[in-house]
Amino acid sequence: MVTRDVGADSGMSGYIADVMSEVVAKNPAEVEFHQAVGEVVESLGPVLASRTDYRSAKILERILEPERVVMFRVPWQDDRNEVHVNRGFRVEMNSAIGPYKGGLRFHPSVNLGILKFLAFEQIFKNSLTTLPMGGGKGGSDFDPKGKSDSEVMRFCQSFMTELYRHIGANTDVPAGDIGVGGREIGFLFGQYKRLRNEFTGVLTGKGLNWGGSLIRPEATGYGTVYFAAEMLATRSETLNGKVCLVSGSGNVAQYTVEKLLELGAKPVTLSDSSGYIYDESGIDQEKLKFVKELKNVRRGRIGEYAENYSNAVFTPVDASLDHNPLWNHQADCAFPCATQNEINGTDVGNLLHNGVAVVSEGANMPVTLEGVKQFLDARILYGPGKAANAGGVATSGLEMSQNSLRTSWTREEVDARLQKIMKAVHKACHQTAEHFGDPGNYVMGANTAGFVKVADAMLDQGLV
Numbered sequence: 001m002v003t004r005d006v007g008a009d010s011g012m013s014g015y016i017a018d019v020m021s022e023v024v025a026k027n028p029a030e031v032e033f034h035q036a037v038g039e040v041v042e043s044l045g046p047v048l049a050s051r052t053d054y055r056s057a058k059i060l061e062r063i064l065e066p067e068r069v070v071m072f073r074v075p076w077q078d079d080r081n082e083v084h085v086n087r088g089f090r091v092e093m094n095s096a097i098g099p100y101k102g103g104l105r106f107h108p109s110v111n112l113g114i115l116k117f118l119a120f121e122q123i124f125k126n127s128l129t130t131l132p133m134g135g136g137k138g139g140s141d142f143d144p145k146g147k148s149d150s151e152v153m154r155f156c157q158s159f160m161t162e163l164y165r166h167i168g169a170n171t172d173v174p175a176g177d178i179g180v181g182g183r184e185i186g187f188l189f190g191q192y193k194r195l196r197n198e199f200t201g202v203l204t205g206k207g208l209n210w211g212g213s214l215i216r217p218e219a220t221g222y223g224t225v226y227f228a229a230e231m232l233a234t235r236s237e238t239l240n241g242k243v244c245l246v247s248g249s250g251n252v253a254q255y256t257v258e259k260l261l262e263l264g265a266k267p268v269t270l271s272d273s274s275g276y277i278y279d280e281s282g283i284d285q286e287k288l289k290f291v292k293e294l295k296n297v298r299r300g301r302i303g304e305y306a307e308n309y310s311n312a313v314f315t316p317v318d319a320s321l322d323h324n325p326l327w328n329h330q331a332d333c334a335f336p337c338a339t340q341n342e343i344n345g346t347d348v349g350n351l352l353h354n355g356v357a358v359v360s361e362g363a364n365m366p367v368t369l370e371g372v373k374q375f376l377d378a379r380i381l382y383g384p385g386k387a388a389n390a391g392g393v394a395t396s397g398l399e400m401s402q403n404s405l406r407t408s409w410t411r412e413e414v415d416a417r418l419q420k421i422m423k424a425v426h427k428a429c430h431q432t433a434e435h436f437g438d439p440g441n442y443v444m445g446a447n448t449a450g451f452v453k454v455a456d457a458m459l460d461q462g463l464v
Contacts, residue, residue, distance in 0.1 A: 076158045088140045159188070327350050432449040
């Protein structure tokens with residue numbers, strides 16, 4: 001147990017408040033970035049108090065500034081020959097422990113503040129994986145929904161025509177994210193190869209027959225469940241028989257459900273931007289197969305699930321509500337796998353009231369700061385995204401290794417390595433929280449463990 005001096009704590013609070021004030025002043029209107037930074041720096045008081053070298057070298061202040069931000073226009077032509085112009089970004093946040101690594105997101109909500117928050121989170125997530133990867137993120141405000149394959153291809157080729165100058169297998173290795181799946185990665189890689197005249201592991205999430213890794217599509221969802229299982233193991237419990245709420249219906253949600261079923265749990269919800277379904281009898285393998293075909297092939301709406309399975313109830317989105325009714329069902333575990341800030345303080349109250357004692361984040365920052373504090377105060381098993389959903393980028397790192405070795409591992413090998421990495425991530429978070437006097441606080445443990453590794457590397461490399 002770490003004992004703290006009250007005066008030192010007071011001084012540290014002032015230092016952290018000053019850092020946050022500067023962040024808000026220098027990055028106006030970037031509310032998601034402010035939120036992500038606030039959640040991290042509040043955890044770092046104990047380690048910053050004990051390591052004066054971090055403060056004198058301004059490590060925290062340096063980590064908060066991207067090493068490089070690239071912003072560019074992306075002109076493209078639709079099938080009616082109409083010209084469109086979108087905005088492209090790449091935020092190269094920190095390369096202290098390896099090449100920048102992080103996804104590309106194509107969604108109308110994309111802006112610089114959201115990508116900076118994601119890149120900032122990625123620093124610590126990648127650090128926790130034990131693999132040599134820095135933090136980055138990118139994307140565009142382009143919306144692939146409703147676009148033809150030809151339109152998506154033209155957009156991706158235009159996007160990569162600028163981005164290729166700034167990335168490379170030893171510099172910056174993007175992956176997929178919301179709106180960027182196997183189709184988009186294929187188009188992006190093809191254009192990169194065409195422009196650079198080289199076949200290299202510059203993108204992850206590639207097709208299996210041209211450099212991709214087995215388990216990569218499943219990895220984030222699988223890893224989120226593995227992390228929940230590790231948290232439960234600290235209380236001598238398992239996922240077997242647990243009722244689970246899952247949001248989203250993309251890759252992360254689908255494979256979260258798949259792994260929950262494998263471990264004997266009972267998932268009962270899925271959602272998309274139109275609403276959510278609740279299936280009290282449970283989403284089994286047959287129903288999951290339907291969801292995969294619906295979302296991955298037909299690109300339909302989740303409401304069709306309720307049309308196909310009479311026991312399920314579809315609830316459309318109601319913007320007038322101050323909460324998401326998906327989180328207001330009796331359950332043991334919750335796996336938010338949709339997007340940032342999908343769980344607010346009211347939702348947290350509903351989750352706790354309905355018996356949820358385990359939350360493992362498949363999405364990035366899906367819980368508001370108010371909600372995070374409620375979870376921590378309730379002392380439930382709460383796995384923050386930078387730890388719980390690190391399986392995706394961990395397996396991207398394994399894909400990079402396979403590309404470098406010019407080899408391909410079996411499904412069993414990759415899954416075993418993923419499970420080993422998630423155990424290591426959990427151990428680092430659990431032990432760090434204990435070491436700094438707050439056992440069971442995975443938020444504090446994840447932030448501190450991820451920060452220390454990067455901070456030490458930055459000290460070693462001098463003022464750069």
